[in-house]
Amino acid sequence: MNKKAFKGFPFVEGGVCAAKGFRAGGIHAGIKAGSNPDKNDLAMICADKPCTAAAMYTTNKVQGAPIAVTREHLADGMAQAVIVNSVNANTCNADGEKKAQQMCEAAANALGLKPEDIIVASTGVIGQPLPIEPIVNAVPALAASLNDKGNAAAVNAIMTTDTVPKEAAVEFEIGGVKCRLGGMLKGSGMIHPNMATTLTFLTTDCDIDAELLREALREVVFITLNRVSVDGDTSTNDMVCVLANGDAGNPKITRENADYETFRDALYAVLMNLARMMARDGEGATKLIECLCDGAPDDKTAEIVAKSVITSSLFKAAIFGEDANWGRVLCAVGYAPAEFNIHEVRVTLGSSKGTIEVCRDGAGVPFSEEEAKTILGEEEIYVHVTIGTAGGSAIAWGCDLTYDYVRINGDYRS
Amino acid sequence: MNKKAFKGFPFVEGGVCAAKGFRAGGIHAGIKAGSNPDKNDLAMICADKPCTAAAMYTTNKVQGAPIAVTREHLADGMAQAVIVNSVNANTCNADGEKKAQQMCEAAANALGLKPEDIIVASTGVIGQPLPIEPIVNAVPALAASLNDKGNAAAVNAIMTTDTVPKEAAVEFEIGGVKCRLGGMLKGSGMIHPNMATTLTFLTTDCDIDAELLREALREVVFITLNRVSVDGDTSTNDMVCVLANGDAGNPKITRENADYETFRDALYAVLMNLARMMARDGEGATKLIECLCDGAPDDKTAEIVAKSVITSSLFKAAIFGEDANWGRVLCAVGYAPAEFNIHEVRVTLGSSKGTIEVCRDGAGVPFSEEEAKTILGEEEIYVHVTIGTAGGSAIAWGCDLTYDYVRINGDYRS
Numbered sequence: 001m002n003k004k005a006f007k008g009f010p011f012v013e014g015g016v017c018a019a020k021g022f023r024a025g026g027i028h029a030g031i032k033a034g035s036n037p038d039k040n041d042l043a044m045i046c047a048d049k050p051c052t053a054a055a056m057y058t059t060n061k062v063q064g065a066p067i068a069v070t071r072e073h074l075a076d077g078m079a080q081a082v083i084v085n086s087v088n089a090n091t092c093n094a095d096g097e098k099k100a101q102q103m104c105e106a107a108a109n110a111l112g113l114k115p116e117d118i119i120v121a122s123t124g125v126i127g128q129p130l131p132i133e134p135i136v137n138a139v140p141a142l143a144a145s146l147n148d149k150g151n152a153a154a155v156n157a158i159m160t161t162d163t164v165p166k167e168a169a170v171e172f173e174i175g176g177v178k179c180r181l182g183g184m185l186k187g188s189g190m191i192h193p194n195m196a197t198t199l200t201f202l203t204t205d206c207d208i209d210a211e212l213l214r215e216a217l218r219e220v221v222f223i224t225l226n227r228v229s230v231d232g233d234t235s236t237n238d239m240v241c242v243l244a245n246g247d248a249g250n251p252k253i254t255r256e257n258a259d260y261e262t263f264r265d266a267l268y269a270v271l272m273n274l275a276r277m278m279a280r281d282g283e284g285a286t287k288l289i290e291c292l293c294d295g296a297p298d299d300k301t302a303e304i305v306a307k308s309v310i311t312s313s314l315f316k317a318a319i320f321g322e323d324a325n326w327g328r329v330l331c332a333v334g335y336a337p338a339e340f341n342i343h344e345v346r347v348t349l350g351s352s353k354g355t356i357e358v359c360r361d362g363a364g365v366p367f368s369e370e371e372a373k374t375i376l377g378e379e380e381i382y383v384h385v386t387i388g389t390a391g392g393s394a395i396a397w398g399c400d401l402t403y404d405y406v407r408i409n410g411d412y413r414s
Numbered sequence: 415m416n417k418k419a420f421k422g423f424p425f426v427e428g429g430v431c432a433a434k435g436f437r438a439g440g441i442h443a444g445i446k447a448g449s450n451p452d453k454n455d456l457a458m459i460c461a462d463k464p465c466t467a468a469a470m471y472t473t474n475k476v477q478g479a480p481i482a483v484t485r486e487h488l489a490d491g492m493a494q495a496v497i498v499n500s501v502n503a504n505t506c507n508a509d510g511e512k513k514a515q516q517m518c519e520a521a522a523n524a525l526g527l528k529p530e531d532i533i534v535a536s537t538g539v540i541g542q543p544l545p546i547e548p549i550v551n552a553v554p555a556l557a558a559s560l561n562d563k564g565n566a567a568a569v570n571a572i573m574t575t576d577t578v579p580k581e582a583a584v585e586f587e588i589g590g591v592k593c594r595l596g597g598m599l600k601g602s603g604m605i606h607p608n609m610a611t612t613l614t615f616l617t618t619d620c621d622i623d624a625e626l627l628r629e630a631l632r633e634v635v636f637i638t639l640n641r642v643s644v645d646g647d648t649s650t651n652d653m654v655c656v657l658a659n660g661d662a663g664n665p666k667i668t669r670e671n672a673d674y675e676t677f678r679d680a681l682y683a684v685l686m687n688l689a690r691m692m693a694r695d696g697e698g699a700t701k702l703i704e705c706l707c708d709g710a711p712d713d714k715t716a717e718i719v720a721k722s723v724i725t726s727s728l729f730k731a732a733i734f735g736e737d738a739n740w741g742r743v744l745c746a747v748g749y750a751p752a753e754f755n756i757h758e759v760r761v762t763l764g765s766s767k768g769t770i771e772v773c774r775d776g777a778g779v780p781f782s783e784e785e786a787k788t789i790l791g792e793e794e795i796y797v798h799v800t801i802g803t804a805g806g807s808a809i810a811w812g813c814d815l816t817y818d819y820v821r822i823n824g825d826y827r828s
Contacts, residue, residue: 059749060745060748060749061747061748061749061754061756062744062745062747062748062749062756062776063748089741091741092741092744092773092776092777092778093777093778094777125739125741126741126742126744126745127740127741127744127773127777127778128741128778231727231728232725232726232727233726233727233728233742233745233746233749234745234748234749235745236741236744236745236748312647313645313647313727313819313823314645314647314823317819317820317822317823317824318823318824320820320824321823321824323824325539326541327503327505327506327539327540327541327650328540328647330476330506330540330541330650331474331476331540331647331648331649331650332647333475333476334474334475334476334477334648334650335473335474335475335476335647335648340475342475342476359506359541362476362506363506363507363508363541364506364507364541364542401820401823402820403817403820403821405727405731405820406731406734406815406816406817406819406820407817408731409727409728409731409732409735409815410731410732410734410735410737
């Protein structure tokens with residue numbers, strides 16, 4: 001899919017290696033016996049020096065063991081490297097924290113760092129013991145392989161049911177100095193963010209105060225990752241983290257001024273695009289659904305309505321069928337727990353083939369089914385819901401519900 | 415599926431005609447041109463005298479026009495007949511209330527009643543004008559056909575994507591006098607009740623005070639219909655209503671005493687079974703999922719957890735695949751918005767083939783995959799989640815997520 005431009009930031013290649021001073025890599029450690037040797041399952045990112053770091057975690061009460069360990073290691077707001085495996089989530093296992101700690105120790109030894117400098121993450125099946133030997137055995141070779149073009153090998157390693165790798169990076173200027181921020185993210189199921197989502201790793205060479213880095217991450221996650229839903233299930237292992245090494249040499253951002261806003265907008269450009277990619281590549285998905293709700297009394301109301309639309313199983317199935325069943329949009333708007341006048345609601349469906357109004361003042365308006373079919377035949381579908389005349393608005397991203405979602409999840413553990 | 419016994423109430427045949435003094439019928443009015451003439455689309459129920467009546471309605475802000483009209487007609491707590499159509503929901507149409515009123519007038523004329531005595535309901539596609547002529551034209555023949563074995567024709571008329579008719583009735587004693595209560599319900603999609611659900615029509619010959627009838631309905635709906643979810647979508651047209659004509663001649667129930675409890679339990683026996691049938695026949699479903707949560711600090715917490723489990727798309731897909739992926743149960747328990755200690759959680763899966771513990775103290779325990787496969791091969795699957803040692807408990811009902819759900823909903827309007 002095409003990336004969506006935002007405030008003119010140019011996209012650059014390189015994902016987590018786009019910013020200066022970051023190396024990455026990925027390897028097939030063989031965490032699952034007999035798995036495809038061409039698919040990596042262990043990734044590493046390493047900065048050239050200690051970084052200011054910030055992270056957000058899932059709000060699920062069940063939390064993967066790696067999250068507990070990473071929280072500890074980030075208590076001082078600093079980190080220098082990341083180790084992450086797919087295949088197994090290392091969650092709900094009695095020895096989970098011990099093994100997450102072992103991963104950090106192995107990475108630290110190989111990179112000449114301390115275990116406390118390492119961020120650890122895992123994704124995959126919940127509740128099966130993590131085979132630690134293949135990981136520990138593979139770490140030295142993985143560490144030796146790190147390089148500034150290693151982002152592709154790294155993103156390959158974090159993919160689970162993803163069908164495409166998800167990377168984005170932009171360039172921006174702070175005080176006349178060029179900076180970069182890039183990242184990678186995995187999908188594709190158990191996606192219903194709350195506070196943070198899925199696994200997302202971001203790197204930047206911009207010099208920024210630790211507190212402001214946390215604040216920017218929080219602000220942007222709420223309007224990007226937290227606005228995506230694939231299936232309504234909030235994962236146990238969600239984590240988003242960002243490392244900032246300051247290598248760009250920009251005047252350090254220490255206040256919430258215009259420079260801070262530029263940094264935050266660049267972060268938005270990257271996370272918004274990663275969020276869209278994640279929705280488009282939701283398990284079994286054939287289409288991205290982008291819902292804009294506006295005219296709301298406040299942004300929160302708009303968000304509740306937009307998320308209600310993109311999480312409706314019935315509407316998602318209708319979009320798969322390219323059926324302009326707008327009654328299901330209105331139904332989902334109607335059961336959203338928010339206050340507004342249903343008789344002011346207007347709904348428009350759109351894509352690159354045009355837009356078509358299907359509902360005004362809460363009631364249907366005649367439209368051409370043929371035109372609707374043409375519009376819904378595209379891969380990126382827009383739903384515009386106006387619920388009043390006030391200024392609140394929000395965008396949420398989801399995907400259609402397909403046969404393949406059922407196939408993928410009917411026997412995920414095998 | 416077999417009905418589930420409750421407190422020894424014997425099941426009887428007859429659905430909405432099981433109680434004395436109620437006649438019913440159904441007819442193919444041809445609301446949709448060219449539709450199958452063997453499938454009824456218009457039903458009627460009529461009592462021999464004015465009845466004490468109670469109803470509950472969807473909490474969706476978008477409400478079908480028939481709901482507005484029925485609310486008015488039930489303002490005095492009395493009604494004598496029901497008219498209901500399938501195919502078209504008569505929702506989000508500018509002339510909806512006028513047409514719902516016309517349906518009442520036609521029924522009243524044919525039955526020799528006043529329009530205010532009539533409860534009207536519709537189910538089907540949202541946002542398409544209701545063809546009123548076929549309905550008005552069919553009402554005289556339908557009224558003439560009403561009889562005390564007409565429940566089968568009536569329940570046939572309210573089916574939409576239902577694959578089986580759903581009826582239940584029980585016999586109970588009040589003051590030594592035999593009474594009956596029976597009902598019919600439709601599924602099968604847009605099922606995520608809030609206050610009431612889907613369309614449910616109940617009749618009883620028990621003599622009971624109007625206020626107590628409302629109270630019993632409210633109490634029982636909260637722990638039956640409101641505990642079912644097929645797809646998380648709360649319909650715009652949900653309604654449950656009960657008519658009581660007093661024909662049994664029992665000593666009238668006027669206080670919340672043992673007689674009231676017997677009546678309420680009989681109502682529970684009927685609605686619980688209808689709720690289970692609805693879940694089992696959820697769109698595309700191959701299996702019923704019954705989740706019992708206990709050990710909770712209160713029933714509400716238990717309900718939140720049980721509903722979180724049965725609405726998880728990932729768990730529903732795993733049950734379709736007969737895959738004992740208990741990590742998804744724990745994940746759904748973990749993201750339920752309720753307070754408890756995740757490290758006390760225990761999960762058992764079961765069916766008529768036995769039970770198997772898969773998680774204890776929030777972590778996995780070894781189990782036989784072969785035994786799990788045998789258990790999950792059945793059509794009624796039980797999930798028992800214990801979240802502590804207190805006395806709160808709740809049961810919720812759902813179904814698996816299958817290819818057919820997607821097929822049915824990919825092109826529902828055609």
